[in-house]
Amino acid sequence: MQVQVVENVLKLNDEIAAINRQTLRSAGVFTVDLIGAPGCGKTALIEATLQRLKGRLRCAVIVGDLATQRDADRMARYCDQVVQINTGKGCHLEANHVRQALSRIDLSRVDILFIENVGNLICPVGFDLGQDVKVGMFAVSGGDDKAAKHPFLVCESAVLLLSKTDLLPHIPFDLELFERDIRQLNPKVPLLRLSPVSGEGMDQWVQWLADQPAASSRTVPYPVSR
Amino acid sequence: MQVQVVENVLKLNDEIAAINRQTLRSAGVFTVDLIGAPGCGKTALIEATLQRLKGRLRCAVIVGDLATQRDADRMARYCDQVVQINTGKGCHLEANHVRQALSRIDLSRVDILFIENVGNLICPVGFDLGQDVKVGMFAVSGGDDKAAKHPFLVCESAVLLLSKTDLLPHIPFDLELFERDIRQLNPKVPLLRLSPVSGEGMDQWVQWLADQPAASSRTVPYPVSR
Numbered sequence: 001m002q003v004q005v006v007e008n009v010l011k012l013n014d015e016i017a018a019i020n021r022q023t024l025r026s027a028g029v030f031t032v033d034l035i036g037a038p039g040c041g042k043t044a045l046i047e048a049t050l051q052r053l054k055g056r057l058r059c060a061v062i063v064g065d066l067a068t069q070r071d072a073d074r075m076a077r078y079c080d081q082v083v084q085i086n087t088g089k090g091c092h093l094e095a096n097h098v099r100q101a102l103s104r105i106d107l108s109r110v111d112i113l114f115i116e117n118v119g120n121l122i123c124p125v126g127f128d129l130g131q132d133v134k135v136g137m138f139a140v141s142g143g144d145d146k147a148a149k150h151p152f153l154v155c156e157s158a159v160l161l162l163s164k165t166d167l168l169p170h171i172p173f174d175l176e177l178f179e180r181d182i183r184q185l186n187p188k189v190p191l192l193r194l195s196p197v198s199g200e201g202m203d204q205w206v207q208w209l210a211d212q213p214a215a216s217s218r219t220v221p222y223p224v225s226r
Numbered sequence: 227m228q229v230q231v232v233e234n235v236l237k238l239n240d241e242i243a244a245i246n247r248q249t250l251r252s253a254g255v256f257t258v259d260l261i262g263a264p265g266c267g268k269t270a271l272i273e274a275t276l277q278r279l280k281g282r283l284r285c286a287v288i289v290g291d292l293a294t295q296r297d298a299d300r301m302a303r304y305c306d307q308v309v310q311i312n313t314g315k316g317c318h319l320e321a322n323h324v325r326q327a328l329s330r331i332d333l334s335r336v337d338i339l340f341i342e343n344v345g346n347l348i349c350p351v352g353f354d355l356g357q358d359v360k361v362g363m364f365a366v367s368g369g370d371d372k373a374a375k376h377p378f379l380v381c382e383s384a385v386l387l388l389s390k391t392d393l394l395p396h397i398p399f400d401l402e403l404f405e406r407d408i409r410q411l412n413p414k415v416p417l418l419r420l421s422p423v424s425g426e427g428m429d430q431w432v433q434w435l436a437d438q439p440a441a442s443s444r445t446v447p448y449p450v451s452r
Contacts, residue, residue: 017239034446038263038347038375039368066348068374089378091348119375120346121264122292122317139391142265143366149264149345153316167367170396 013127014031016095018101020130021132026029027072027107030214031115033093033129035153036120036137037146041196043071044116045137046194046206050078052206058109063116064093071116081105092123095130112209122152133158140164144174148181159190159208166198239353240330242321246328246356252331253333255286256440257341259319259355261270262363263372264345267422269297271363271431272340274422276304278432283337286309288327290319290344307331318349321356338435357386358440366390374407380433385416385434392421 024031036042036072043063059083063071067148072084083101085093098115105113115131117124125134136157138146141164147154154160160182175193182191194201234409250257262268269289276285286307289297298310309327312317324341332337341357343350351360362383364372367390375382380386386408401419408417416434 007435010329037265038367038372039365040265065375067377068371068375070371089352091346115310118261120317120347120348122315122344122346123349126315139265139367141365141390142263145296146264146293149291151293167393167396170393222229 011112012128013095016099017128019128020098022130023044023060023102024107024130024132025214026111027110027215029107029113030209031113031129031131032209033115033117033123033124033134034088034137035117035121035130035134035157036119036161036163036217037121037139037142038166040119040139040142042116042119043074043142044196045161045163045194046116046155047075047078048202049114049206049209050075052202054078055207057210059112059114060105060107060110061114061116062093062105063099064097064118066090066118081110088169091118091120092127092128093117094127098129100139106151111214121146121153125152125156132212135159135161137161137163140167140171141171144178145181147185151185154182154185154189155188157186159192160186162193162206164189164195164197165193165200166195227258232313236352239321240360242325243354246321248356249328250333250339250358251440253336253338254440255333255339256435256438257339257357258435259341259343259350259357259360260363261343261347261350261360261383262345262389263347263365263368266363266365268342268363269300270337270346270384271387271389271420272301272342273338274371275435276301276430278305278428279338279435280451283436284335285338285340286331286333286336287341287342288319288324288331289341290323292316292344294303307336310379313344314346316346317346319343319355320353324355337363337440341376342376347372347379351378351382354399354413358438361385361387363387363389364404366393366397369406370404373404373411377411380408380411383412383415386412387431388417389443390423391419391426392424408444 064085072082076082136153289335290311298308302308361432
């Protein structure tokens with residue numbers, strides 16, 4: 001009976017996710033589900049991305065946390081459509097959370113929707129939200145073993161990000177081991193090293209976003225002189 | 227029906243946890259369930275703790291991860307009783323995992339059992355494993371907002387650890403804000419700042435362990451000259 005119930009929960013989630021996907025694609029919105037550990041720098045990355053996309057692509061953000069409004073407040077400085085979802089004890093976003101949040105967003109003014117999932121490398125991978133892509137994010141401060149320990153995220157991601165590279169001089173981190181672990185799990189996934197602090201890799205990340213079909217159909221080519 | 231099944235799962239878990247607790251207490255073992263985000267430094271802390279307790283308290287470790295044997299291999303250098311549990315897609319340890327692991331540990335040779343939970347600040351809080359205490363761990367590299375965002379862990383912990391303090395010169399982290407958030411949720415919980423790299427706070431942490439009843443009944447007083 002337990003298995004049956006779990007299957008039903010996932011089936012209902014998938015049905016709502018399919019509706020979200022139809023809604024978002026009809027509106028020409030490209031949707032990124034950003035998944036990473038607590039403190040890996042998801043909010044900082046989205047803040048920096050919003051600043052770089054300003055005037056090029058119109059953004060909205062849905063952000064999930066157990067508690068507090070802090071991430072939404074941070075990102076609202078750079079984006080006028082930010083919705084915070086507090087999951088209480090919930091360790092991941094589900095499609096119905098996104099469905100509710102979408103009712104508060106004017107999609108006719110959006111090219112890219114960032115969904116910052118609850119800080120967790122595990123459960124968010126298993127729930128379809130209606131996104132176009134899941135993007136897995138690691139930070140050098142989390143150690144070089146985290147890709148190998150989270151194979152499902154590595155396999156499900158359209159692009160992988162290694163952030164906080166500005167800290168590399170202060171932390172032991174074996175970049176070759178990290179990349180080798182990824183290649184064994186997902187040989188072709190792009191891996192971007194980046195740091196919103198130093199700016200490393202941010203051009204490639206923004207270019208990757210701009211290259212995605214739904215986004216590129218609405219915008220001027222990137223990069224442009226800033 | 228879903229609610230009923232969830233209740234049954236938790237009830238079964240609690241029953242097995244009670245058996246674990248009885249087993250551990252009968253053997254005079256003090257058990258710590260260490261909970262923190264992926265990459266906050268749980269394994270490094272246990273490694274450093276094993277080294278400092280050597281000759282004083284006899285230790286065993288149960289370590290949970292989705293995949294790989296890497297943490298167990300690291301800790302086995304300092305401890306002859308280490309059991310790795312791979313949870314697959316499971317985001318937390320449950321009491322039956324610990325029950326199985328205990329069958330592989332000679333408890334007559336153990337004073338302190340460390341359970342390194344799966345890297346996750348959320349779900350591990352809700353599952354009793356039979357431990358004496360849950361210990362919540364944050365890292366300065368994860369940002370100063372993580373206590374406020376994870377109130378259940380803060381409230382359930384017997385002691386809170388803020389690790390990687392050696393990185394403070396390189397990272398913006400508001401110690402006052404972090405501590406104020408904790409005090410609002412759990413006014414009396416001890417908060418230890420520590421770093422296995424610099425050694426900061428390690429004496430206090432080891433002293434805290436040695437002060438716990440089950441542990442202190444078996445050992446010489448700590449600190450001792452090393």
